[in-house]
Amino acid sequence: MEEIRTGVYICHCGLTIAGVVNVEELTEYAESLPNVVVSREYRYMCSDPGQDLIKKDIKELGLNRVVVASCSPRMHEPTFRKTVEDGGLNPYLYEHANIREHCSWVHDDKELATKKSKDLVRAAVKRVFHHESLVTREIPLNPNVLVIGGGIAGMQAALDIADGHNKVYLVERDPSIGGHMAQLDRTFPTLDCSECILTPKMGDVGHHPFIELLTYSEVEEVSGSIGDFKVKVRKKARHIDESKCIGCNLCEEKCPWKTDSEFEAGMAKRKAVYIPFAQAIPNIAVVDADLCAYIQSDGKKCGACIKLCDAGAITPETLLKQTDEIVELEVGTIIVATGYDQFDPSVIPQYGYKKYDNVLTGLEFERITCAAGPTEGKIVTKDGRPVESIGIVHCVGSRDENYHEYCSRVCCMYGLKYAHLSKEMANADVYEFYIDMRCFGEGYEEFYKRLSEEGVNFVRGKVARITDEAQTDEEQGKLIVVSEDTLLGKMIRVPVDMVILCSALEARSDAENVGKVFNINRRADGFFLERHVKLDPVATPTDGVYIAGCCEAPRDIPDTVAQAEAAAGKALSLISKGTVTLEAAISTVDEAICHGCGRCEEICAFSAPNVVTKNGTLVSSVNEALCKGCGSCAVVCPTGAIAIKHFTQDEILAQVSALTEA
Amino acid sequence: MMAGFEPQIIAFCCNWCTYAAADLAGTSRMHYPPNVRIVRVMCSGMVDPIYVLKAFEGGVDGILVAGCHLTDCHYIDGPVKCDETVNKLREVLHVLGLEDKRLRREMVAASEGVLFAQVINEMVEDLKKLGPSPFKAKTEALA
Numbered sequence: 157m158e159e160i161r162t163g164v165y166i167c168h169c170g171l172t173i174a175g176v177v178n179v180e181e182l183t184e185y186a187e188s189l190p191n192v193v194v195s196r197e198y199r200y201m202c203s204d205p206g207q208d209l210i211k212k213d214i215k216e217l218g219l220n221r222v223v224v225a226s227c228s229p230r231m232h233e234p235t236f237r238k239t240v241e242d243g244g245l246n247p248y249l250y251e252h253a254n255i256r257e258h259c260s261w262v263h264d265d266k267e268l269a270t271k272k273s274k275d276l277v278r279a280a281v282k283r284v285f286h287h288e289s290l291v292t293r294e295i296p297l298n299p300n301v302l303v304i305g306g307g308i309a310g311m312q313a314a315l316d317i318a319d320g321h322n323k324v325y326l327v328e329r330d331p332s333i334g335g336h337m338a339q340l341d342r343t344f345p346t347l348d349c350s351e352c353i354l355t356p357k358m359g360d361v362g363h364h365p366f367i368e369l370l371t372y373s374e375v376e377e378v379s380g381s382i383g384d385f386k387v388k389v390r391k392k393a394r395h396i397d398e399s400k401c402i403g404c405n406l407c408e409e410k411c412p413w414k415t416d417s418e419f420e421a422g423m424a425k426r427k428a429v430y431i432p433f434a435q436a437i438p439n440i441a442v443v444d445a446d447l448c449a450y451i452q453s454d455g456k457k458c459g460a461c462i463k464l465c466d467a468g469a470i471t472p473e474t475l476l477k478q479t480d481e482i483v484e485l486e487v488g489t490i491i492v493a494t495g496y497d498q499f500d501p502s503v504i505p506q507y508g509y510k511k512y513d514n515v516l517t518g519l520e521f522e523r524i525t526c527a528a529g530p531t532e533g534k535i536v537t538k539d540g541r542p543v544e545s546i547g548i549v550h551c552v553g554s555r556d557e558n559y560h561e562y563c564s565r566v567c568c569m570y571g572l573k574y575a576h577l578s579k580e581m582a583n584a585d586v587y588e589f590y591i592d593m594r595c596f597g598e599g600y601e602e603f604y605k606r607l608s609e610e611g612v613n614f615v616r617g618k619v620a621r622i623t624d625e626a627q628t629d630e631e632q633g634k635l636i637v638v639s640e641d642t643l644l645g646k647m648i649r650v651p652v653d654m655v656i657l658c659s660a661l662e663a664r665s666d667a668e669n670v671g672k673v674f675n676i677n678r679r680a681d682g683f684f685l686e687r688h689v690k691l692d693p694v695a696t697p698t699d700g701v702y703i704a705g706c707c708e709a710p711r712d713i714p715d716t717v718a719q720a721e722a723a724a725g726k727a728l729s730l731i732s733k734g735t736v737t738l739e740a741a742i743s744t745v746d747e748a749i750c751h752g753c754g755r756c757e758e759i760c761a762f763s764a765p766n767v768v769t770k771n772g773t774l775v776s777s778v779n780e781a782l783c784k785g786c787g788s789c790a791v792v793c794p795t796g797a798i799a800i801k802h803f804t805q806d807e808i809l810a811q812v813s814a815l816t817e818a
Numbered sequence: 819m820m821a822g823f824e825p826q827i828i829a830f831c832c833n834w835c836t837y838a839a840a841d842l843a844g845t846s847r848m849h850y851p852p853n854v855r856i857v858r859v860m861c862s863g864m865v866d867p868i869y870v871l872k873a874f875e876g877g878v879d880g881i882l883v884a885g886c887h888l889t890d891c892h893y894i895d896g897p898v899k900c901d902e903t904v905n906k907l908r909e910v911l912h913v914l915g916l917e918d919k920r921l922r923r924e925m926v927a928a929s930e931g932v933l934f935a936q937v938i939n940e941m942v943e944d945l946k947k948l949g950p951s952p953f954k955a956k957t958e959a960l961a
């Protein structure tokens with residue numbers, strides 16, 4: 157066997173490591189370990205000069221093993237594997253010791269932290285002794301992309317990718333794409349009409365030759381991995397013939413069965429057969445099977461729509477016989493853009509949402525100011541009275557330990573938008589109740605300043621409650637906002653005709669499930685977790701799966717679009733490379749000692765090992781394309797014939813026994 | 819128990835969740851006692867009983883085996899397999915006369931840096947009460 161010659165490199169990481177760990181002592185100690193030929197310290201090992209040190213030593217000192225002690229391997233293991241490779245070694249002849257995240261950042265006793273670092277370096281040196289050269293594999297990448305969610309994020313990502321002539325499947329759960337942006341009236345800070353900027357994009361998505369739209373559909377199952385995902389999509393029955401419907405809307409006009417319109421945020425009704433809104437894409441009807449009397453009575457009642465539909469899109473067959481369809485897709489990358497839910501303020505009883513007619517959420521108010529909405533753009537109370545005064549309450553459910561600790565980022569700005577619209581459209585007296593005004597984006601601070609000049613009353617303080625119990629004549633028939641005013645240092649009562657609650661944006665109620673399907677973790681606040689908050693904001697720990705828009709955290713439209721374009725960029729860069737490099741650390745069978753008992757075959761969740769007959773004896777054989785390197789087969793193997801490359805018993809036991817040598 | 823006794827702990831942490839949680843504890847500068855050394859494995863289901871037994875044989879006072887929650891596993895059902903290994907190990911440790919609390923099994927998600935620090939704090943406290951591993955004395959006597 158060749159002589160093992162190890163180089164150890166200790167990173168100061170400026171003062172983040174060196175301020176706690178005695179790096180000189182550690183370097184000296186490393187040099188005393190078996191097989192260590194050289195040990196060096198450097199201020200930033202990940203910098204070019206730091207990496208050059210390693211490459212130079214490999215050449216000049218004939219190193220064949222390298223250990224770097226620095227930050228987490230999740231951060232820089234790939235960097236140093238590359239360095240080692242550039243220096244002429246196999247990248248797997250490298251081991252990383254984490255003395256920052258797991259040591260200098262969590263301990264302050266310098267002596268103990270130095271001792272711990274020595275242990276970690278010793279374990280790495282002993283482990284790397286056993287490392288072997290491994291070969292990575294390249295598989296072709298399927299250039300098709302799956303995008304989940306047809307809000308502005310999903311649409312933008314789909315368009316970017318499809319414009320490069322790559323096939324995109326866009327799966328949207330609702331009957332139409334558009335997401336929340338379709339429900340907005342005007343958008344801050346420019347106040348351009350949401351519909352005017354959104355509907356052309358929706359049209360582009362609908363007509364794009366490279367986009368296949370699957371609306372009213374949800375992903376049920378994803379298998380495979382980057383480059384080669386297999387996806388099952390449930391296309392829910394619309395109970396109409398999609399190819400025949402011309403979107404004439406006659407069916408909806410005559411349908412007698414009504415319920416609250418989701419699109420109108422419950423401010424108006426829709427029918428059992430309906431097109432969600434005028435600009436819907438695709439512009440075809442959908443039947444709400446739970447509400448349709450014909451379907452519920454098994455064809456005995458109603459059937460008005462069948463008689464009216466000249467196009468023949470609605471028939472007894474489509475209503476009674478059409479069932480959900482499972483569509484199977486094959487894609488190489490996935491972008492999840494499932495957006496947010498609006499926080500339901502009725503869980504804060506003192507704000508009177510659902511109790512008082514004229515306490516509204518942001519999305520409800522969006523529909524009121526919209527010319528195509530239920531009040532035709534007139535700001536009026538539920539019973540049609542003009543609104544003379546409005547209270548706008550910020551931070552409802554956000555920045556509140558009882559609900560969501562985080563700031564929802566958009567509420568200050570949409571609160572200000574409503575102040576402006578209330579002034580402009582109803583000439584109302586406006587009171588904004590805020591804790592801090594957060595106007596961080598381009599043109600946002602200027603918008604705030606402009607509103608201060610428009611005569612909006614800003615009250616700094618948290619609203620305690622909203623009530624209709626009048627204490628004075630002036631308060632009679634009004635809603636009274638009871639709030640602290642921290643600038644005056646006292647409680648105040650403000651009578652108004654309407655209250656808008658700037659409700660938090662929260663993670664989708666089914667985010668947990670969606671996370672499971674796509675193998676994405678979630679933060680404590682429920683939103684999807686990115687791979688690295690600063691340096692890898694749209695990737696997830698699952699290779700080939702990206703996130704964009706409000707499913708990752710609350711954000712405004714400009715930031716959502718930027719993130720969607722970033723995710724599209726990630727997918728496009730994979731497509732332009734055309735192949736994926738697969739992990740080399742997978743199982744391998746020593747056929748000489750394998751009995752072919754089949755325990756590995758039983759335990760594997762990916763069906764990678766199979767017992768086969770070779771030269772007349774039974775042995776296990778691993779399908780490398782399926783093996784993920786989880787190692788469960790090695791644990792159950794009774795003879796020790798199966799091992800995981802790079803996580804072999806020798807390697808891990810060397811590490812463990814080095815740690816017990818304290 | 820022993821004055822000034824500092825238990826030695828080895829934690830086997832899965833790459834995707836608990837190792838990341840320990841990283842998060844670091845990036846959030848949450849302090850916990852320096853008694854633990856982490857061994858990275860790809861999956862908690864990869865932890866072979868031999869790793870745990872060898873570590874005890876070497877004299878460590880406590881071992882943590884931690885990975886993803888049941889539903890977060892990168893490899894579908896690693897935590898279930900890990901539970902099976904740990905349950906079998908508990909029987910062996912019982913026979914060997916090692917207290918149950920010396921082997922701890924946890925599921926700590928990538929977002930649960932706080933939980934990771936808390937688990938280490940609790941283990942150090944528990945092990946201080948238990949005192950050094952009975953194997954430690956034996957290993958030292960042999961040396």
Ligand SMILES: Cc1cc2nc3c(=O)[nH]c(=O)nc-3n(C[C@H](O)[C@H](O)[C@H](O)COP(=O)(O)OP(=O)(O)OC[C@H]3O[C@@H](n4cnc5c(N)ncnc54)[C@H](O)[C@@H]3O)c2cc1C
Nearest residue numbers: 305307308309329335336343344495496518705706712713
């Ligand atoms: C009251 C209010 C006013 C606002 N005003 C402004 C403003 O003026 N200016 C501004 O910049 N921002 C504003 N915002 C923020 C804006 O709404 C968001 O930035 C933007 O809509 C986020 O887009 P998205 O695509 O990430 O999410 P969404 O709009 O939520 O879209 C997500 C899409 O995914 C679909 N989906 C969800 N789950 C699944 C699934 N499992 N399978 C398939 N499809 C799924 C949904 O049906 C939806 O179509 C406002 C927000 C609120 C609440």
